[in-house]
Amino acid sequence: MADGLTIGQAAAHVGVTIKTVRHYHRLGLVAEPERDHSGYRRYRSADLYRLVQVRTLAASGVPLAEIAELLDAGPERFAATLVEVRRGLTEQIEDLTARRDRLDRLDHGDRALLPDRACAVLERLAGLGFHPEYVAGQREALVLAGALAPQLFDSFLNRLEHSLEDPEFVEVTKLCFDARSWDPHDSRIAGLASAMADRLLADRALLETPAGFHDGPDGEARYGLVNHHREDLAPSIARLNTLVEAHLRAAGIEVPHR
Structure with missing residues (x-):
């Protein structure tokens, strides 16, 4: 991987789409790599690591607008934000569970x-x-x-x-x-x-x-x-x-x- 990966390869390795990677670039969540002599952007290990971080936080429910600040914050801020995210997910789970229970009751007239x-x-x-x-x-x-x-x-x-x-x-x-x-x-x-x-x-x-x-x-x-x-x-x-x-x-x- 001396020359790095293309955007398509990087997206496939991280588990997102090319469109998503480009969206992360537009939001400033992941810096665009430099182009090589052929004019292609090449993603290296540091770029992939950042992509994995952003993808993981986004999939966990952290708003995209907060991810950059969160990744650049210290450990205490990072931990506190994750607590808030966990609380929000718990509330969503409780709401979805309540909706599921109401649907279950529909089966009983x-x-x-x-x-x-x-x-x-x-x-x-x-x-x-x-x-x-x-x-x-x-x-x-x-x-x-x-x-x-x-x-x-x-x-x-x-x-x-x-x-x-x-x-x-x-x-x-x-x-x-x-x-x-x-x-x-x-x-x-x-x-x-x-x-x-x-x-x-x-x-x-x-x-x-x-x-x-x-x-x-x-x-x-x-x-x-x-x-x-x-x-x-x-x-x-x-x-x-x-x-x-x-x-x-x-x-x-x-x-x-x-």
């Missing part, structure tokens, strides 16, 4: 958007014979609650869990879902609303909303988006819910007005 406890409630609904469309509506409502009204999420989930242990509530709820095909002025809706309100009022503590939720400027809007989800698809359900809420207010339960 609901678990991509909901905690395991909520998924268990949805599985319980299906096991109790609720219509798949009703289960889908509850799934969407839980997702909306978690995103738009996180203060309500636990209370919403608590109410669902408790209600599913009450056979009467389960039957009334199924009847309410069946009412989606009724005329909104059907006389049966009033009786159904009264029955649903009675089941809800059987445990008033579950109807309490977190302190301060109603004080927010958009509390009513967020409540409506969650509790009245899908009403626009079934006018009879909208009327049913309106009557249920009226019963609850008459019983002293604070329910946001729409």
Whole structure:
């Protein structure tokens, strides 16, 4: 190697492309070798050593703009910079791991958007014979609650869990879902609303909303988006819910007005 290597040979030995070597030259990270009598630049061992240093630091995550200063710095500065690089890589690894875990959850349907406890409630609904469309509506409502009204999420989930242990509530709820095909002025809706309100009022503590939720400027809007989800698809359900809420207010339960 008395005469040195061409840029192509040097790049191949170091494990980068010719374009990368030239980029390092433009940034001043590696000095361009002198040309020989034939007009070719020849890379010698010192040049290759510098190329290896730059390539290794760049591959480790050190920004190219910082490499020259780092290589020319003393041992303490060099060590401190490597600590920062290691910290940054650790944060990137944690972020990528979290993304991978979220992708893994996508393989399990609901678990991509909901905690395991909520998924268990949805599985319980299906096991109790609720219509798949009703289960889908509850799934969407839980997702909306978690995103738009996180203060309500636990209370919403608590109410669902408790209600599913009450056979009467389960039957009334199924009847309410069946009412989606009724005329909104059907006389049966009033009786159904009264029955649903009675089941809800059987445990008033579950109807309490977190302190301060109603004080927010958009509390009513967020409540409506969650509790009245899908009403626009079934006018009879909208009327049913309106009557249920009226019963609850008459019983002293604070329910946001729409």
